[in-house]
Amino acid sequence: MAIANDLRRGNAIKFNGAVCVVMETGHVKPGKGPAYIQAKLRNLSTGKSSDNRFNSSESVEIVPMTTRKLEFSYMDGDDFVLVDPDTYEQENVSAEIMDEVKDFMTENTPLTATYVDGTLAMVELPANVVLTVSDAPEGVKGDSASNVMKTITLETGVVIQAPLFIKTGEKIKVDVKNRKYLERAG
Numbered sequence: 001m002a003i004a005n006d007l008r009r010g011n012a013i014k015f016n017g018a019v020c021v022v023m024e025t026g027h028v029k030p031g032k033g034p035a036y037i038q039a040k041l042r043n044l045s046t047g048k049s050s051d052n053r054f055n056s057s058e059s060v061e062i063v064p065m066t067t068r069k070l071e072f073s074y075m076d077g078d079d080f081v082l083v084d085p086d087t088y089e090q091e092n093v094s095a096e097i098m099d100e101v102k103d104f105m106t107e108n109t110p111l112t113a114t115y116v117d118g119t120l121a122m123v124e125l126p127a128n129v130v131l132t133v134s135d136a137p138e139g140v141k142g143d144s145a146s147n148v149m150k151t152i153t154l155e156t157g158v159v160i161q162a163p164l165f166i167k168t169g170e171k172i173k174v175d176v177k178n179r180k181y182l183e184r185a186g
Contacts, residue, residue: 002062004037004054010124012044012063012116015052019044019063021114021121027056044121047096065116070123072109082111082123093120101125103158104176125176130185131155136168149181 007013011022020041029035037054054060070082070091079092080102091113095102101111101123109129114122135153149161154174162181166172171185 001059003056004039004058004060005056007037007039007054007060010065010114010122012065012114012121013041014061014063015041018046019116019121021116023049023122042121044116044119047094063116065114065121068113068115070111070113072105072107072111074107080105082113091120093123097121097123101176103156103179104129104131104174106131106156127177128173128175128182130171130173131158133162133166133168133170133172136162136166136170152181 005027007022007025009022009024013020013022020043022039023042024040026038027035028038035056037056039052039054040049041052042049068084071085073081073083073090075081076092078095080095080098082091082093083089097120098105104125105111110126112124113120114124131154133152134155137150148164150164150166151159152162152166153159158179160174160179160181162172166181166184173182173185174180175182
């Protein structure tokens with residue numbers, strides 16, 4: 001047993017009789033009353049997410065997990081096919097599990113897969129990925145004030161903001177969590 005204050009993103013816990021994965025946590029200290037932990041949990045059996053409050057010192061049962069390094073290979077209908085780069089073992093994954101990472105995946109993108117009781121619970125990308133710009137309109141002459149951004153489209157179809165000097169066909173590094181341009185990639 002652990003206390004709710006120790007919950008972190010990626011932990012699996014038993015909650016209301018089901019195994020849930022912690023997607024996000026936050027420590028909240030209201031002006032009046034005791035502090036609490038606000039956690040977004042995804043139920044592994046139903047796939048539904050919910051926001052829950054835990055008293056900071058409340059006991060929670062942590063469920064053991066395992067992780068594997070996989071790569072995105074291709075789409076099979078609505079399923080994503082992930083491959084173990086060492087054994088070439090394939091696994092079909094539903095769109096619900098891939099929802100948070102699908103916008104930044106191209107063929108052979110490395111992923112970290114987390115399993116709870118042998119069931120795939122969560123898939124994470126590296127913090128930054130390199131993608132090719134598929135559409136970047138030219139900057140307008142005179143738009144040269146500092147930090148002027150324009151809307152660009154990446155090869156995966158995601159639209160983000162980038163500096164004016166970025167052109168179509170360039171490779172850029174993108175922060176996956178914040179969905180922001182970081183820098184040009186060699």
